[in-house]
Amino acid sequence: MSQSRNSLSTSALVAIAIAMGAVVGAAGIYWKASASGNAPTDESLASADEVTCKADPDMLAALKPLARGEVAAMAVRDDPVALPELEFVSEQGGALKLSDFAGQALLVNLWATWCAPCRAEMPALAELQSKLGDDDFKVLAINIDTGDVAKPKAFLDEIGVANLGLYRDASMGVFNTLKKEGLAFGLPVSLMVGKDGCMLGAMNGPAEWASDDARALVEGLKGI
Structure with missing residues (x-):
């Protein structure tokens, strides 16, 4: 009897997990992957031969320990990828x-006004840009609300964020491209991009970008 109850409980949990996954896939709502779950397969990405x-892999290896604490979900790659x-x-x-920003290391962040975690982390992204943004680094926040520019x-304007600019893709093409590449499961999505335009790391879900952990990670990114 006890074994039967345990089996039922396990089955119920599996069913709930599947249902939650379906909701996330349909609505594009934030789903927090584990650090390993944030890493796409090499086969899903663009060929590095094109770019x-x-x-240096050794520099990336030095960057990995900086993905900790508030930014522990950032999956730093073993090798850069186009x-x-x-x-x-x-x-x-x-x-x-994206190639228009070559020469700057980037924290590319996809967000939408209907995504509560995106809204919550926007002031921290603005603070990160204020403290570390320069010729070597930029927070590139791309809004994917459909419709016109009025809502984002x-x-x-309401939260007083003016230093990130307002970059947009109302077609959601940027998100869908990253989803196809195995990089986006929901919102927000953040990518670390090197000065040559190659991806060095990715994460799904929000982070405290105004934290010491985030600043240390970005300082490491700027040095690559």
Whole structure:
């Protein structure tokens, strides 16, 4: 009888987990993966032959221990990998792509106004940009709300965030590209991108980007 109850309990938990996964997939709501779950397979990513990825594996190895504490979910790669080109627009509608920011290390963050964890971490991202943003580093926050620019602009105005700019992809193409590559399971999504445009790490879910842990990680990123 006890074994039967245990089997039923396990089955129920599995069913709940499957149901929750279905909801996440349908709604694009934040799902926090483990550090290992954040790492995509090499086969799913763009070929590094298309882009020269310059990060030294030894430097990446030194970066890994910095993914700890508040940013422990950041899965730093063993080797840099080329990303598909990500295309989006400025607040004024000008066409942009990730390669336009070559020469700066980036923390690329996808967010939406309907994503509660995204809204919660936006002030911390702004603080990170304020403290560490320079010619060598930028927080590149890309909004994926559908519709016009009014809603995300109103949200940033409401919370007083003006230093991140308002980059957008109302088609959600950026998110869907990263989802296809095994990098995005929900929102927010954050990628560490080196100065050569190659991805050095990825995480799903929010982080305390204003923390000492986050600043140490970004300082390490800037040195690569």
